Amino acid sequence: RKEVEQDPGPFNVPEGATVAFNCTYSNSASQSFFWYRQDCRKEPKLLMSVYSSGNEDGRFTAQLNRASQYISLLIRDSKLSDSATYLCVVILYNQGGKLIFGQGTELSVKP
């Protein structure tokens, strides 16, 4: 079983749609959680951290459920520019702060 699992997609949605990505992690020692965004042929960049209480950044909302070992990212009012691959990332502090990346979920927003 992979340590971090995501639905690879692709998710094809129209502009203005709401889309949600899910991510599960297997290591209960995971302590910090993030979403990274990777545009086509570019490097990954931090999109947002994920806090236990849930957090929002504009049209993006991240949720964490430690009991179910589950992270989500919700994008409201999708824009064409949201088309990218979204990577779920966990940090294992008991392994020297190792980052574990999911394989990513591809999103394509169409006009």
Added chain:
Amino acid sequence: DVKVTQSSRYLVKRTGEKVFLECVQDMDHENMFWYRQDPGLGLRLIYFSYDVKMKEKGDIPEGYSVSREKKERFSLILESASTNQTSMYLCASRGHIGSSYNEQFFGPGTRLTVL
């Protein structure tokens, strides 16, 4: 503006050649990493370094070695390139403690093709 640079965006080498991939960061970060990224497999950690002259194996170190002689520079070496090492190679760096610890900054990547 933080920056991680890699020596080449595209590289074509022949089987058996020795290949050097260079990475430089200007953020005075202690931690540096080398990943490869392949379709369907995601990002896989090859090696990392948490200090000058220190190195640790990641998940797939076989066929690779690294060098960190200066804090800002982390090199990945393919001793004898093979076709299964054709991939996108990404370098990253991260701070040691405090708010800079969690965010990892990536270089633009080197797409290596081994013929």
